[in-house]
Amino acid sequence: MSDELKNAAAEELLAEETVKDEGDIGFESLPVTSYWQDVVRMFLKNRIAVVGLVMFLVIVFMCCAAPLFTSYDPVSDIEYYNVKQPPGGAHLLGTDHIGRDVWARLLYGGRTSVLTGVLVALFAAAIGVTIGLVAGYYGGTVDALLMRFTDIMLSFPFLILAIAIMAALGSSQRNIIISLAVTSWPGFARLTRSQVLAIKNSEYIEAAKVADFSNPRILFKHVLPNCMGTIIIQLTLTIGGAILSAAGLAYLGMSPNVAKPEWGAMLNDGKPYLRTHPYLTTIPGVAISITVLAINWIGDGLRDAFDPKMRK
């Protein structure tokens, strides 16, 4: 490994030196950019993608630094005498059915909701990518079995399976993450497998095999990095989808009935007051929609940035 690194470093040095030595016209006008530099450059060129990224960073910052933006505590500040106050006045977005500040709950709740989405996507990716890599690389019976299993998972209305898993495990935020991760990996498996099939017969993989590298090493050091683009796009879109599904599960009452704020649970809290106090339902939904919109915009931007056809 270290030899490889050294070689690579030496080659890079060599390349730099030739550029300096030659000093030709062509070398200066064509700066050497790596694959990832290209991706970043393409992404930053995409206005909507950048807007999405900024929106998402602002949302994450506001949730993480919630105490900076509100003086109320989302759990312990309960004003029994001040329930269901409409937005405006001392409480920016009003108070909920037991007198807690909605703005504070929205900020603190964002931590749980966004983190849930990210964790679901990461776990789903870990399961799906491994299955896809193994199925695509080894082929044959392994492939047939794994893909049959993946197809079966895909053929099932996943929300019903998620609810059934929730029922089996009991309701808690952790179990929402588990049940959604267990139901959202098939997309990753399919995508990764098709990528692996496309690159498995390329020369550098042949070379690695000739060099007698172990299978796991080829898989994780040589195949996986070349599937990264597809995986990252799918990861981004899964985060958005998971936030939506988690809200759905929480709305069905699958989230634990604790005081800890979460956007889906806030919607569930507002359920009985839909007619009289619609803002209790409107506000968390808007927060979810804006967050998912920002994430999807990032995903679209990444899709374009990774697509070689879009690059010049």
Next chain:
Amino acid sequence: MWAYIVKRLLQAIPTLLMISFLIFSLLYITPGDPIDLILSTENMKITPETRAAIEHEWGLDRPFLERYFSFIFNAMRGDLGTSYQTGQDVFEEVMARMPATLKLTVVSMILALMISLPLGMLAALKHNSIWDSLATVLATVGVAMPRFWFGLMLIILFSFKLGWLPSMAYATIRDDGFFKFLRAIILPASSLALGNAATQTRMIRSSMLEVLGQDYVRYARSKGLKEKFVIWGHAFKNAMIPVITIVGGEFGGLLGGAVVTEQIFSWPGVGRLAVNSISKRDYPMIQGITLLLCTVFLMINILVDISYALIDPRIRFVSRKQ
């Protein structure tokens, strides 16, 4: 063609077996005893002997695999057992609810296509116009909103504020007439349709744009064919092939999405039954629902593949050769 259909039907069997095994094992590890749950809701007490008798009758005292196989053998004869809660035949009860769910998904699919087809086509034909921007906005905002929340917003606007439509109503065409049926189903179906309309619009737009850039479209144009024929005779059919796959795959999502939507609009479908049964640990009911929903979904997929073959002669040719 028939050989192909039979082959697909046979392929569905291992899928159903595996799904039922998955659900069966899930229920097996689920904590919470169904007998206790019924007793606590009915506020009853029973002797250990009675409990043992009930357990024996429901088969809860038998080992896991034995229970699973007896379930499968009974299911093959069309017997899905009786509900713990109501004591009714599971197959009959689920099938009584199935039409409501299917109506909801089909109507919402039609609604989604009614929005996405014209909008997607317009966006592609008038590339970079106001229609194109409108399609993009719908496509991005539509997938970012939680479907059930959009349904709640529809209720607030059309039922509470404007008072135009009922927020909870169920009607059938046969009993109440078409107009009443439409009034009852329009809100739940729209709320369910939103996400699909969004993804379809996007899909139709990009598929149509791709096809319009193909050589055969250019050739048709250079032949001097009228634009109408170029678009509907040559481009449209080819653009629809990838769209049909997406639409078929969306039925699974719709069946799942119907669970939450039915809850919001008190729609008497399978989804509501599923949520109720899961919370009550009504094992036979949950197994029956998942098995029947999956069967419906697999049937739809087979239908989609057949319609695929009808549209694309290349696929038909291959399947005939096989």
